[in-house]
Amino acid sequence: MAIKQNSVVTMHYELKDAQGEVLDSSKGQEPLVYMHGASNIIIGLEEQLEGKTVGDNIEAVVSPEKGYGLPVEALVQQVPAEAFGDEIEQIDVGMRFQAETEQGPVPVVVTGIEDGIVTVDGNHPLAGKELHFNCSIAEIRDATSEEIEHGHAHGPGGHQHD
Ligand code: ZN
Numbered sequence: 001m002a003i004k005q006n007s008v009v010t011m012h013y014e015l016k017d018a019q020g021e022v023l024d025s026s027k028g029q030e031p032l033v034y035m036h037g038a039s040n041i042i043i044g045l046e047e048q049l050e051g052k053t054v055g056d057n058i059e060a061v062v063s064p065e066k067g068y069g070l071p072v073e074a075l076v077q078q079v080p081a082e083a084f085g086d087e088i089e090q091i092d093v094g095m096r097f098q099a100e101t102e103q104g105p106v107p108v109v110v111t112g113i114e115d116g117i118v119t120v121d122g123n124h125p126l127a128g129k130e131l132h133f134n135c136s137i138a139e140i141r142d143a144t145s146e147e148i149e150h151g152h153a154h155g156p157g158g159h160q161h162d
Contacts, residue, residue, distance in 0.1 A: 002053050004051070006147075008158070038152065040151075042066065058134070099122065
């Protein structure tokens with residue numbers, strides 16, 4: 001069976017950046033389970049997994065445009081330290097939190113604190129990065145009609161509905 005639209009795929013993966021640093025990996029953990037063609041994973045990886053079969057080992061290089069996009073300047077904001085109130089004591093570079101915006105909560109990372117100004121970046125941490133995946137396909141099955149309706153895989157490694 002080859003990976004196609006609405007296949008439920010179980011795979012192990014390792015993600016490195018262009019410098020070879022490991023960013024994410026399923027090694028030593030449960031494999032990733034996703035439904036193909038349902039935007040469960042980034043499009044650039046999905047394209048390169050199409051047609052692969054169990055046992056295949058795939059090296060896939062994904063451009064930022066087909067990965068997590070390019071960084072958007074507007075998502076980088078300068079916030080006066082006073083806006084954090086007493087919590088400013090806990091704010092440090094590299095810290096992540098949810099910023100309340102008019103569009104709802106957005107995950108941001110603190111990228112700088114200087115002269116009473118805190119710089120926060122709401123871009124995805126992998127925005128602008130070329131992604132180097134190594135994937136090994138462990139299992140492929142057809143999605144159930146319920147999974148297709150929901151747009152995600154169910155069962156072990158998939159979406160759990162309580
Ligand atoms: Zn579901």
